[in-house]
Amino acid sequence: MTRRTLTAQDLRTYAEDGYLVVKGAAAQRPIDELMGFVAHVIRLESGSIEPDEAVLNRVLVDLKRSHPSSSSWIYQTILGSWALKRFFIDIAIEDMAMQVLGMDDPNNLGIVSPAFRFDIPGDTRNVRAWHQDSAYFRENQAGTDALVAWIPTTPSRQENGSVVMAPGTHHVGRVGSVHEEASGYKSEQYVVPDSMLEGRRLVHVEAEPGDVAFINMDLVHGSGVNSTADNVRYTAQIRFNTINRPEYRPVQLRPIYPTYERRTD
Ligand SMILES: O=C(O)CCC(=O)C(=O)O
Numbered sequence: 585m586t587r588r589t590l591t592a593q594d595l596r597t598y599a600e601d602g603y604l605v606v607k608g609a610a611a612q613r614p615i616d617e618l619m620g621f622v623a624h625v626i627r628l629e630s631g632s633i634e635p636d637e638a639v640l641n642r643v644l645v646d647l648k649r650s651h652p653s654s655s656s657w658i659y660q661t662i663l664g665s666w667a668l669k670r671f672f673i674d675i676a677i678e679d680m681a682m683q684v685l686g687m688d689d690p691n692n693l694g695i696v697s698p699a700f701r702f703d704i705p706g707d708t709r710n711v712r713a714w715h716q717d718s719a720y721f722r723e724n725q726a727g728t729d730a731l732v733a734w735i736p737t738t739p740s741r742q743e744n745g746s747v748v749m750a751p752g753t754h755h756v757g758r759v760g761s762v763h764e765e766a767s768g769y770k771s772e773q774y775v776v777p778d779s780m781l782e783g784r785r786l787v788h789v790e791a792e793p794g795d796v797a798f799i800n801m802d803l804v805h806g807s808g809v810n811s812t813a814d815n816v817r818y819t820a821q822i823r824f825n826t827i828n829r830p831e832y833r834p835v836q837l838r839p840i841y842p843t844y845e846r847r848t849d
Pocket of ligand 1: 717747819821
């Protein structure tokens with residue numbers, strides 16, 4: 585993909601709102617390849633021989649409700665895959681991330697937590713509450729030195745729970761969040777105080793596969809509510825950071841190998 589130059593207005597929007605949606609930033613082919621791989625992983629666990637559309641939606645919804653551990657196996661298998669790593673390389677959005685970070689030398693670009701989410705209707709255990717990513721990821725101090733790239737790989741709409749932004753909240757900086765440990769099948773959360781949202785305008789991002797939202801690490805945002813019957817919302821995320829800062833602190837991760845109760849056990 586050729587280098588895409590962001591405009592001065594794009595960079596002003598990012599600075600003022602704390603996020604920027606770039607339409608058509610990623611090519612369709614890597615998205616199709618990734619979603620084909622995701623359907624493959626769901627088939628490995630569900631045993632379904634139905635077409636991709638059914639596997640990616642109804643089959644996964646049913647599986648997650650009946651076998652939450654299977655859904656966890658699928659989630660972790662996707663995170664550990666070569667296909668997901670290759671996706672982030674193939675979409676080649678690092679130039680845009682560098683422009684947003686005001687960086688010239690790619691040797692100064694770090695990443696953390698290349699991730700992939702599937703948000704199924706009615707799920708309350710894995711949605712992200714109102715948060716700042718800087719509470720989870722501590723590589724840099726300043727919210728402007730790092731960002732989240734949020735990448736829908738299927739259409740992301742208010743009704744299927746697309747991410748909701750609170751524009752301008754990044755100007756407050758990192759605030760004290762309440763930490764809730766992961767437990768059972770519930771994800772860990774760092775939740776910002778309600779006061780961060782008082783009087784704020786909220787924007788439900790509506791985006792197509794290939795659009796990318798670049799989000800300042802201090803911007804308050806969260807998952808919406810997926811109120812559809814069986815439309816799973818799929819998104820990838822990768823966090824870019826700046827390694828040539830005196831306070832830069834690379835994360836050290838500890839492996840955990842949970843016991844999975846597979847559907848076929
Ligand atoms: O897409 C979503 O539900 C929100 C994801 C998010 O907020 C994040 O990864 O920081």
